[in-house]
Amino acid sequence: MNMRRTTIKDVAEVAGVGVATVSRVLSGGSASPETRERVLTVAAQLDYRPSALGRNLRQQRSGGIGLLLPDITDTFYGRLADGVLACARSAGEPVILGATGDDAEREAELIGILLEQGVDRVIAVPSGDGETWTPTLRAGLTMVFAHRLAAGRDDVPSVLADDRAGVRTAVDYLTGLGHRRIAYLGGPGQEQRLAVFRQALGELVDEELIVSARGSRDSAYAIAAGLLQRRPDLTAVLAGGNLLGEAAVLAARELDLRVPRDMSLIMFDDVPWAELCSPPLTVIAQPAQDIGYRAAELVLRAGGRRPRSVLLPTELIVRGSCAPKGISRSPR
Incomplete structure (x- = not known):
């Protein structure tokens, strides 16, 4: 006999809506009357009983920390997770790890799972959709965002690197080296970095040199290669993350562009391979492990009070991937 418990994903599939929509409806969030009625009807038909949303969580919780990251294979997020695990281990707290793929629907599904499992605390690198986190907050869990924020969620404390100072x-x-046509390769959750990039360049900003990828290597390579082919006049690139920096290096190599003679490059994240490149990459280093450790400290020490947000410094590490403007690109 199949005794598998109905999940929030089952309700979403039968109702023909996303997991995030089901979460909003069940937590009393915004939805059209028709959608609300359909979701509630399906939930009743399937006998869906969300333990964390429909009961007294203070009595039902089993403890532990939920940790949601975009990509557990990314070196930066691996170091962040290591920081969380180190702090949680010292406190004797288990950690449940999930990978969202920077997808709001997948993120909502994992949130539902964490709620059903009765965790006490959640640390997350959010995908960007603030509404997704409404069920978690209404359930009374202690929440901390790490590395970046979710749109419209000023009510959640965070541990961030100083993106503003890093970008500036x-x-x-780069401008001190004479570069004026500077491109920005962006990705999910980088709204603040992009805003500061525009402010820092001022009148020099060229919107055609600003491109954004989804959270995958294929997407990052596609936008990097497309930009370098479309705008051979650009002289420098700022990559908003190590995945984007890797894509820029690969695309430049494929197009026979030499770094830094044909294109200067700066990348966020000082990952191990950055120093092994030829030439070694200039980077904006972020304290990934410290971000994770401090985020775990916040959720473990909250004690019913909202923790204070933490801002950690970044550092520009100059290596060999930038040079003064003035050398023309090689003929192609």
Whole structure:
């Protein structure tokens, strides 16, 4: 006899809506009357009983920390997770790890699972959709965002690197080398970095040199290669993450562009391979492990009070991937 418990994903599939929509309806969030009625009807038909949303969580919780990351294979997020695990281990707390793929629907599904399992605390690198986190907050869990914020969720404390200072330092360094046509390769959750990039460049900003990828290597390579082919006049690139920096290096190689003679490059994240490149990459280093450790400290020490947000410093590490403007690109 199949005794598998009905999940929030089952309700979403039968109702023909996304998991995030089911979460909003069941937590009393915004939805059209028709959608609300359909979701509630399906939930009743399937006998869906969300333990964390429909009961007294203070009595039902089993403890532990839920940790949601976009990509557990990414070196930066691996170091962040290591920081969380180190702090949780010292406190004797288990950690449940999930990978969202920077997808809001997958994120909502994992949130539902964490709620059903009765965790006490959640640390997340959010995908960007603030509404997804409404069920978690209404359930009374202690929440901390790490590395980036979710849109419209000022009510959640965070542990962040100082993106503003990092971007400004990088732009100042490139403009100081004479670069004026500077591109930005962005990805999910980088709204603040992009805003600061525009501010720092001011009148020099060229919107055609700003491109954004989804959270995958294929997407990152596609936008990097497309940009370098479409705008051979650009002289420098700021990559908003190590996945994007890797894509820029590969695309430049495929197009026979030499770094830094044909194109200067700065990348967020000082991952191990950055120093092994030829030439070694100039980077904006972020304290990934410290971000994770401090985020775990916040959720473990909250004690019913909202923790204070933490801002950690970044550092520009100058290596060999930037050079003064003035050398023309090689003929192609």
